[in-house]
Amino acid sequence: MPISKAVIPAAGLGTRFLPATKAMPKEMLPVVDKPAIQYVVEEAVNAGLHDVLMVTGRNKNALENHFDRATELEAVLTRKGDQRRLEEVVRSTNLATMHYVRQRDPLGLGHAVLRAHMHVGQEPFAVLLGDDLIDERDVLLERMIAVHDSHAANVVALMEVEPSQTHLYGIATVEATEESDVVRVTGLVEKPRPEDAPSNLAVIGRYVLQPEVFSVLEDTPAGSGGEIQLTDALNSMAGSGLGGGVAGVVFTGRRYDTGDRLDYLKAIVQVAATRDDLGPEMMAWLKDFVATA
Numbered sequence: 001m002p003i004s005k006a007v008i009p010a011a012g013l014g015t016r017f018l019p020a021t022k023a024m025p026k027e028m029l030p031v032v033d034k035p036a037i038q039y040v041v042e043e044a045v046n047a048g049l050h051d052v053l054m055v056t057g058r059n060k061n062a063l064e065n066h067f068d069r070a071t072e073l074e075a076v077l078t079r080k081g082d083q084r085r086l087e088e089v090v091r092s093t094n095l096a097t098m099h100y101v102r103q104r105d106p107l108g109l110g111h112a113v114l115r116a117h118m119h120v121g122q123e124p125f126a127v128l129l130g131d132d133l134i135d136e137r138d139v140l141l142e143r144m145i146a147v148h149d150s151h152a153a154n155v156v157a158l159m160e161v162e163p164s165q166t167h168l169y170g171i172a173t174v175e176a177t178e179e180s181d182v183v184r185v186t187g188l189v190e191k192p193r194p195e196d197a198p199s200n201l202a203v204i205g206r207y208v209l210q211p212e213v214f215s216v217l218e219d220t221p222a223g224s225g226g227e228i229q230l231t232d233a234l235n236s237m238a239g240s241g242l243g244g245g246v247a248g249v250v251f252t253g254r255r256y257d258t259g260d261r262l263d264y265l266k267a268i269v270q271v272a273a274t275r276d277d278l279g280p281e282m283m284a285w286l287k288d289f290v291a292t293a
């Protein structure tokens with residue numbers, strides 16, 4: 001069955017960015033001139049997933065507004081003849097078919113994904129986490145969908161991280177396959193200390209999941225941080241082989257983390273550097289600034 005649905009968990013409180021996130025969802029923080037969440041929806045659409053379900057919570061109305069029509073703004077820009085900005089405003093409106101469900105209780109990523117069950121039904125689907133941005137010049141989600149189709153398995157995206165960083169990620173135990181960028185995942189553990197980590201291959205926030213994951217999540221008890229972890233459900237599927245087990249696509253492209261303040265600042269600089277309109281001038285200024293700071 002071809003995959004058409006993307007699920008984007010966006011219910012987190014964004015406490016690391018307070019006070020900016022007191023009245024605004026962290027997903028709306030701009031990376032250059034686009035809210036972080038729009039990059040993620042664009043990535044899903046570019047991979048052919050036009051049906052997007054956001055799992056939201058309180059204080060997240062701005063997300064719905066961003067992907068809805070803004071008639072007043074459109075009228076003003078039309079009157080002014082500002083075609084370029086009008087196109088930008090209309091772009092996020094027409095990007096995808098958007099759906100929203102509220103998580104209600106903040107019980108973890110696994111719990112958030114479980115809220116998508118009614119919408120997704122018995123189809124495979126993708127999950128994209130908003131803190132991870134993948135450079136649009138690098139292919140990840142399309143590759144994961146292809147691996148899902150050929151292996152008939154759940155697929156996670158893996159990336160090598162510094163061994164000291166394992167406590168921030170789900171970490172995989174893997175076996176090689178004949179395809180150089182694909183591994184068989186035999187186990188997953190959520191946020192192990194470096195001394196307990198089975199490898200330095202971290203799950204970065206992209207998943208292609210079999211619908212069997214929902215029944216597994218129903219039976220998954222709270223784990224790391226007292227939350228229901230998607231990692232724990234996938235570890236169980238890797239062990240039992242349910243849904244075809246778990247494969248990993250090892251990503252070596254460009255990933256930008258917007259999860260904490262320093263990484264967010266780095267992401268802005270990295271994305272701006274790639275832009276034709278801002279990159280050259282910003283880089284020249286940055287070199288000068290670093291040399292004289």
Ligand code: G1P
Pocket residue numbers: 109129131132168169170171190191202203204205229230231259
């Ligand atoms: C989540 C997942 C973790 C994964 C990470 C990727 O953690 O639980 O397994 O490695 O996303 O960004 P979070 O960053 O939401 O704490």
